[in-house]
Amino acid sequence: MKPVTLKEIAEQLNISVTTVSKALKDYPDISKKTKAMVKELAQTLNYKPNAFAVNLRTKESKTIGLIIPEIVHHFFSSVIKGIVAQAEKKGYLVIILQSNESYDLEKKQIQLLMSQRVDGILISLANGTAEYNHITDVLAQDKPLVMFDKIAKIVKCSKVIIDDRKAAYTATQHLIDTGCKRIAHFRGALLPQNSIDRFLGYKKALLDNNMPYDPSLVYICECGDNSFEEGKMNARQLLKDHNNVDGIFINTDLVAIGAITEFNEQGVKIPEDISIVGFSNWFMSSVISPSLTTIDQPGFEMGKAAFKQLYREMQQVKKKEPIVYKEIVLETGLIKRQSTKEVLHKMKQI
Amino acid sequence: MKPVTLKEIAEQLNISVTTVSKALKDYPDISKKTKAMVKELAQTLNYKPNAFAVNLRTKESKTIGLIIPEIVHHFFSSVIKGIVAQAEKKGYLVIILQSNESYDLEKKQIQLLMSQRVDGILISLANGTAEYNHITDVLAQDKPLVMFDKIAKIVKCSKVIIDDRKAAYTATQHLIDTGCKRIAHFRGALLPQNSIDRFLGYKKALLDNNMPYDPSLVYICECGDNSFEEGKMNARQLLKDHNNVDGIFINTDLVAIGAITEFNEQGVKIPEDISIVGFSNWFMSSVISPSLTTIDQPGFEMGKAAFKQLYREMQQVKKKEPIVYKEIVLETGLIKRQSTKEVLHKMKQI
DNA sequence: GTTCATTTCGAAATCGTTTTCGTTAACTAA
DNA sequence: TTAGTTAACGAAAACGATTTCGAAATGAAC
Structure with a gap:
């Protein structure tokens, strides 16, 4: 019923716990016979080392913590998948915490992970986070931590991001290339680095x-929740405020979809009257009508890259080497769909 | 740099480790003065108990394992959110593993969680799973385990599900009530209980x-991946095979959206020519055009309920009581949208 | 002054592993 | 024979916390 221990194996074999432990780990000072004996019994008894005891000795938990603002989100769940997949390959377990975009919660969760003695932390900052002592505390203890997606430039640590600026530039340029003359921008909340x-x-x-x-x-948007409603609201407001806008670059696909829905309802033609480019390439962007031109944000790859960097740092800590921070910038691409017009080649040539 | 231990506090205060430990846990045999002293120092030193040491003694990890087939999935990520939220309330951490619908992986992950000494396991079965020894092994060790959504009826353990049959009945009945005479069904894969x-x-x-x-x-669908493509394919095939189908009940919203897209492209009018009911109530179902009538599948609530039941069982184990299994059936609702017609009241009255 | 109860603290065992450092026995070389 | 290797194993000390069981000190009661 209760899990088997080294002691029990030792007793059954009339040898010491030390020998059993060494045999299982292939120490050179144990005879082949003994090793075989021990391994066989361990196998049949289905022995699994008690992770707590191992961790207590070795000070390694083989566990990392992951803090994200929101789980139910296509981009973030892709990131989770990338992280979990990569972590599993290296024998690491992932503990997931959700900050709900709250700074206080985020702080508590960092504490929690530290007391859990995770080997490293992966974090995408909450929108509410504007102070970083909870983060620098971790870094000061030489605990590997890498930020991804929603980062703080000011904090010295590894980061995995996309080049939001460049991607936004590309998106806007595309609107210009397709003939838009007066281009609006729905930027969402004020604070987050991505938004900026x-x-x-x-x-x-x-x-x-x-x-x-x-x-x-x-x-x-003061609320800044990047919601469908936000898109509808902004679109409605835009129609009231201006009558000559012919293109919008929108912060997030979901908001863009809200806007598209509003325009559809109000009889505004997309892309004839107004062209729209979103950001993220959520699945539904290809499904909505008209389908949404958008920036592809590689969530899975970001998760993979973030874990890989964290792993590198964890290895460095293990070898007592200094941690070297890296900033990894992932490529994004423009996905052209129906919400923008064809590129005006002639215009460009003239 | 290194985390503070009880021993260090004890040395600074010139008292024993025992006293420090007791003081922090408010044992009655420690004087108020000492308690105050200890607590203050612990506070300023930012003492956090070493989770491994605690767990090793108490044999509680305050950690549960969660195995799901696929993370990037609106329903499942909602479930994760529900679980994580509820677990946090009770002071539990959640380790997430993804089985990728593979039986072999699922088996390995169960082993992994067991050797991690998690206090309980939450699992939604992989489609590939048809044998349950890895599950019954866990149960046999009196380790709490509850299945949710994708369950195996044959295994004796707690389950949290919706009444798929009833929900499907409701969906189909709605098609009938709105005048459909010849109703098709896209059922997805053959095996999973939900599909059946x-x-x-x-x-x-x-x-x-x-x-x-x-x-x-x-x-x-042999592939049975419940994809957008599957919906398009099935819709295309249906149009070839039959010309008098006027309603479809579709296994999953994503497939339904694929079908809608195909019908839209082929000029089939929804709901005039064909009415459609989906299943799950994904966010995008309300956004697509026409919006999709569907069954609301409460992911967040399912996650909450699953953790609550697991918690109950973990408490029972703690109190050495026998575990009592429960089958919890969550309510679903029909969400009427544009992909089905109005109910024909007169028809029903006659 | 003796006995007994109460208050306050600490020594030590324990959880299950890992790892250092001996210790034995057998064997080699001279 | 003796010194020096080598091979094979074990005792014991960690790791950091919890908890049992005493022990000392104080006070109360007679």
Whole structure:
């Protein structure tokens, strides 16, 4: 009933616990006969080392912590999948915590993971997080920690991100290339780095193309929950405020889908009247009508890369080497669909 | 740098480790003065008990394992969220493993969780699982385990499910109530219990309404991955095979959305020509055009209920009581949207 | 002053492994 | 024979916390 221990194996074989332990781990000072004997009995008794005891001695838990703002989210669940898959390959278990975009919760969860003695932490910051002592505390203890997606540039640690600015630039450029003259931007919440960078990319694309940047065309959402409703609201507001906008670059696909729905309901034609580019390439973006041109954000790959970097750092700690931080930038791509027009080749050539 | 231990606190205070431990846990045989002293120092030193040491003694890990077939899935990620939220309330951590619908992997992961000495296991079975020794082994060791969603009826343990049969019956009945005369069914893979039950509900609804059951109207997919493509394929095939089908009950929303897309492309009008009911109530079902009538499958609640039952069992084990298994059936609802017609009240009254 | 109860603390065992450092016995070389 | 190797095993000390069982000190009761 109760799990088998080394002691029980030792007693049955009339040898010491030490010998059993060494035999199972193929120490050179144990005879082949004894090893065979021990291994066989361990096998038949279905012996599994008690992870606690091992961890207590070795100070390795073979476990990492993962904190994300929101689990029910296509992008984040892809990231989880990437992390879990990669971790399993290396024999690591993943403990998942959800911060619900709350700084307080995030802080508590970090504490929890530390007291659990996880070997490393993977985190995507909550929108509410503007102070980073809870993070730097971890780093100060030489505990590997890597941020992904929602990061804080100011904190010195490894990061896995996409180039939001560049991607946003690409998205906006595409609107320009397809003939849009007056381009709005739904930027979501004010604070998160992604939101800022995407906004900057949008702005830069405008200026590089000698188009005026008009702040009244940038829609910020105090709530900042990147919801379907947010998209509808913003779209409704935009129609009230302006009548000559012909393109929108939207922070997130879900918001974009909200906007599309609103435009559809109000009889605004996409892309004839207004072109739209989203961000993330959620599955449903290909399914909605009209399908949504968007930026592909590789969640699975990000999860993989984040774990790989964390693993590297964990190895460094093991070897008592100094941790070397890396910033990994993943490639994104523009996925052209029906919500934007064809590129005007002639225009570009002229 | 290194985490603080009881011993260090004891040394600084010139008292024994025992006293420190007791003081922190409010044992009655420690004076108030000492308690205050200890607690204060522990606070300033930011002492966190070493989870391994505690677990080794108490034989409780305050950790549960969760095995799911697929993380990137709206329903399952909702379940995860429900579990994680509830577990956190009770001070439990969740280790997530993904079986990728593979029996072999699932088996290994169970072993892994057992050697990690998790206090309990939550599992949704892989499609590939047809043998249950790995599960009954766990149960035999009096380790709490509860199945959810994809369960095996044959295994004696707690289960949290919805009444697939009843829900499918409701869905089919709704098609009938809205005037459909010839109703097809896309059932997905052959094996999973859900698939079977939904099929049976569909069939029973037909027979109860004196409508003929025609096996050629039931589309099985060998691949059984419940994909968008599967929906398109089935829809295409259906149009070839039959010209008088006016309603379809589809196993999963994603497949239904595939079908809708195909019908849209081929100019088949929904719901005028064909009415469709899906299953799951994924977010995108409300967003697609026409929006999809579907069965609401409460993922978050299922996760909550599953953890609650597991918690109950873990408490029973703690108190050395026998584990009492429960089968919890969650309510589902029919969400009426545009993919089905209005109910024909007159028809029903006659 | 003796006995008994109460308060407050600590020594030590324990959980299951790992690892260091001996110890024995057998064997080799001279 | 003796010294020096080598092979094979075990005792014991960790790891950090919990808990049992005493022990000392104090106070109360007579």
